Amino acid sequence: MAKIGVFVCHCGENIAAKVDCTKLVAAMEGHPGVAIAHEYKYFCSEPGQESIKKAVAEYGLTGVIVAACSPRMHEATFRTACAEAGLNPYLCEIANIREQCSWVHNDGEQATRKAIEITRSLVEKVKRNNELQPIEVPVTRRALVIGGGIAGIQAALDIANAGGEVVLVEREASLGGHMAQLSETFPTLDCSQCIMTPRMVEAARHPKIRLLTYSEIEKVEGFIGNFNVTVRQKARFVDMNLCTGCGECMQKCPAKKISGEFDCGLANRTAIYTPFAQAVPNKPVIDSEHCIFFKNGKCKACQRVCPTDAINFEMEDELVELEIGAIVVATGFQVQNTALYGEYGYGRYPDVLTGLQFERLASASGPTGGKITRPSDGKEPETIVFIQCAGSRDPSKGIAYCSKICCMYTAKHAMLYRHKNHDGNSRIFYMDIRAAGKGYDEFTRRAIEEDGAGYVRGRVSKLWQENGKLMVRGADTLLGRPVEVAADMVVLATAMVPQPDSKELGKTLGIGYDEYGFFNEAHLKLRPVETATAGIFLAGACQSPKDIPDSVAQASACASKVLALFSRDKLEREPVIAQNNEATCSGCWGCVLACPYNAIEKKDLTDRSGNLIRRVASVNAGLCQGCGTCVTFCRSNSIDLAGFTEKQIFAEVMGL
Amino acid sequence: MSEPFEPKIVAFVCTYCTYAGADLAGTSRLKYPPNVRIVRLPCTGRISPMFILKAFQKGADGVLVSGCHPGDCHFDHGNYHARRRWTAFNALLQFTGVPEERVKFSWISAAEGIKFAELIDSITEEIRTAGPFEQYHKLIAETGSAASV
Ligand SMILES: Cc1cc2nc3c(=O)[nH]c(=O)nc-3n(C[C@H](O)[C@H](O)[C@H](O)COP(=O)(O)OP(=O)(O)OC[C@H]3O[C@@H](n4cnc5c(N)ncnc54)[C@H](O)[C@@H]3O)c2cc1C
Ligand code: SF4
Numbered sequence A: 001m002a003k004i005g006v007f008v009c010h011c012g013e014n015i016a017a018k019v020d021c022t023k024l025v026a027a028m029e030g031h032p033g034v035a036i037a038h039e040y041k042y043f044c045s046e047p048g049q050e051s052i053k054k055a056v057a058e059y060g061l062t063g064v065i066v067a068a069c070s071p072r073m074h075e076a077t078f079r080t081a082c083a084e085a086g087l088n089p090y091l092c093e094i095a096n097i098r099e100q101c102s103w104v105h106n107d108g109e110q111a112t113r114k115a116i117e118i119t120r121s122l123v124e125k126v127k128r129n130n131e132l133q134p135i136e137v138p139v140t141r142r143a144l145v146i147g148g149g150i151a152g153i154q155a156a157l158d159i160a161n162a163g164g165e166v167v168l169v170e171r172e173a174s175l176g177g178h179m180a181q182l183s184e185t186f187p188t189l190d191c192s193q194c195i196m197t198p199r200m201v202e203a204a205r206h207p208k209i210r211l212l213t214y215s216e217i218e219k220v221e222g223f224i225g226n227f228n229v230t231v232r233q234k235a236r237f238v239d240m241n242l243c244t245g246c247g248e249c250m251q252k253c254p255a256k257k258i259s260g261e262f263d264c265g266l267a268n269r270t271a272i273y274t275p276f277a278q279a280v281p282n283k284p285v286i287d288s289e290h291c292i293f294f295k296n297g298k299c300k301a302c303q304r305v306c307p308t309d310a311i312n313f314e315m316e317d318e319l320v321e322l323e324i325g326a327i328v329v330a331t332g333f334q335v336q337n338t339a340l341y342g343e344y345g346y347g348r349y350p351d352v353l354t355g356l357q358f359e360r361l362a363s364a365s366g367p368t369g370g371k372i373t374r375p376s377d378g379k380e381p382e383t384i385v386f387i388q389c390a391g392s393r394d395p396s397k398g399i400a401y402c403s404k405i406c407c408m409y410t411a412k413h414a415m416l417y418r419h420k421n422h423d424g425n426s427r428i429f430y431m432d433i434r435a436a437g438k439g440y441d442e443f444t445r446r447a448i449e450e451d452g453a454g455y456v457r458g459r460v461s462k463l464w465q466e467n468g469k470l471m472v473r474g475a476d477t478l479l480g481r482p483v484e485v486a487a488d489m490v491v492l493a494t495a496m497v498p499q500p501d502s503k504e505l506g507k508t509l510g511i512g513y514d515e516y517g518f519f520n521e522a523h524l525k526l527r528p529v530e531t532a533t534a535g536i537f538l539a540g541a542c543q544s545p546k547d548i549p550d551s552v553a554q555a556s557a558c559a560s561k562v563l564a565l566f567s568r569d570k571l572e573r574e575p576v577i578a579q580n581n582e583a584t585c586s587g588c589w590g591c592v593l594a595c596p597y598n599a600i601e602k603k604d605l606t607d608r609s610g611n612l613i614r615r616v617a618s619v620n621a622g623l624c625q626g627c628g629t630c631v632t633f634c635r636s637n638s639i640d641l642a643g644f645t646e647k648q649i650f651a652e653v654m655g656l
Numbered sequence B: 001m002s003e004p005f006e007p008k009i010v011a012f013v014c015t016y017c018t019y020a021g022a023d024l025a026g027t028s029r030l031k032y033p034p035n036v037r038i039v040r041l042p043c044t045g046r047i048s049p050m051f052i053l054k055a056f057q058k059g060a061d062g063v064l065v066s067g068c069h070p071g072d073c074h075f076d077h078g079n080y081h082a083r084r085r086w087t088a089f090n091a092l093l094q095f096t097g098v099p100e101e102r103v104k105f106s107w108i109s110a111a112e113g114i115k116f117a118e119l120i121d122s123i124t125e126e127i128r129t130a131g132p133f134e135q136y137h138k139l140i141a142e143t144g145s146a147a148s149v
């Protein structure tokens, strides 16, 4: 026989002022299965909890209902109290009569009636609750960091420096990401390469970091503390152990006219290449798509000159299996393809560039050695027009958000231009100047006051070529008149967008993403670096547009989360998981189809001599997240969700 | 004089989004009519059509199903499943004599306390206008068997 204890909390005046708690207690006292009903001013207080514990022992309660605030507030408190009194914590439920009753209704009588129904329905539920045990899982103390930009490198170094093992996976041939491409960085104008390269080297040399470049995530299985990850190491065709990075091969490779990704198409590279001179690791790969040998079977020039015999055309992709405890996703961003903006002439006019291309022009290690010249004729531009929000904040083109960094880097570009070309004229078309950040507003001011950045508030409507000039027509909305500028170069501050394959990766990892493809955090304010999937964290621009300071801060936050996880031997999980009754399971696989976590496996039932009798669904307790979707798909009523069983919920509804 | 009709509405909500949104309405001290009773579930994916029939059987005049916005779901695809199943389920409801207007489907996030309060306002009004769900209650009384769904 059920012996349920009901504890009605006044929460001071918060509940008692609206809900007649004495009446609620009286209503519960007569309810079948209720052994006792008490009221008290603050059950969450020390004496309140003690009185619950005492009652559990004294009356031998088989279930507890605390009618109080939201379970999201104190479910853990009261469940712990029950556990301390020797009652399985999952036999305690909370009736929310504050947030969802006393606080939201004016009429006391109606609120009391509702409180009675809420409490009664949970009494009905708890009568059918089962004892559950938290699930214990071990922790593998090895982190996987996906993406070797500044965010990924920072996270990897922080974890490794604290003694954790790290596998850092970067899909390009070198670490670095976008930061390696930048010239100087706002708001301090320090040289990007100078602060980035030492970090890259440190990460590559770190004894606790295993670096896998030219590699991608193939498969992720498992769960927090226990992921099994398969990484595809793409064939480099260069043996990393033999190659000394002398670069002879790159000199000799006859396939020289390949548009270089690192320089955003402003310079060419060879088929055997390192993305840039300071690449880490500084060992080349052969791009088999453009290699002459791979195209028509003849060449091997690189192999002939290689002094260490490192070139191997037979090399194949390798799959690396890893056991991982936590994952940091730091896959960064892309700049938007500006093809959408026909009016800005990108792709049609060689001197219309993206901000990232401008970075390469301004970079001392770039194709022009840091001289800002026009790609079309190599001349120094006298006037440059910068167009901000080229793509961002334009819902009609599908991007409603602000890319956050473009105001800042455009001001930087205007400064760099003036520093390198003292007579240069810059005109910046903008919607607003967003410069919130330490030293940021001062920075844009400096661009205006010291470096002559000429801001024009308004949008550009048209851009065309005339007499060797790029004619830019727009509106100056502050002066309320049209403007036309004859420019020698136009730089578009194109939107920061997610990696084109981010949704694929999100699916592989089982983490959410927003409508654009940026990964979703568990809570934008309170859990900004966690994802809703336990054990997977987010750092850098893969979550939303971010500058370097924010990316680094978030990466360090990820590292602290990972280290906190690694500080434990075992993890406890809520036992709210699906359970299948193999005796009735018909093997229709409806649940397998339904489960968003691939938590349901097919299991063979065999007789004693090993002959297959039937195949049934079997829930992997480690993978199941307890969403319960499978239950509603099960045709034979075999699968059920612990803590929210069919019986419990039907009873709860009938108690209303 | 008989009492004015107060509809009874049962809401099935997911704990991560709508339940949290309802809590937020509470902590913001928003006011809404006391006609809705909430059943908290881990995810809208857990909501079975049978729960809804059960609610009507228990005397509900309307049912609300509310979860996270698509894409925000804590459980990945749970709410897509709920939505897809919903389409199929709608047909079933009509077949069993539950008109579409009696069951409402909505998305409310943990941040949308105001939206939650407004939704309860409007749903209560709509169900009040629709009147007591007497056909169904009568049907159950007559057949008796429908009660064992
Ligand atoms: C034109 C321009 C100028 C800027 N100027 C400044 C500035 O002056 N100051 C400042 O603070 N910020 C600046 N920024 C912003 C800065 O570039 C970003 O904040 C920073 O690069 C974000 O770092 P990240 O590591 O998150 O991403 P990224 O730099 O994009 O690095 C991501 C890495 O992950 C790798 N990757 C992607 N997908 C996968 C995958 N599936 N598997 C494995 N690896 C993967 C990528 O190859 C890359 O190496 C500028 C940005 C632009 C576009
Ligand atoms: S074999 Fe390919 S990579 Fe090597 S030199 Fe020839 S074209 Fe270049």
Ligand code: SF4
Pocket (backbone or CB within 6 Å): A577, A578, A594, A595, A596, A597, A598, A599, A600, A619, A623, A624, A625, A626, A627, A628, A629, A630, A631, A641
């Ligand atoms: S409860 Fe959800 S996660 Fe668990 S097996 Fe069922 S569908 Fe999969």
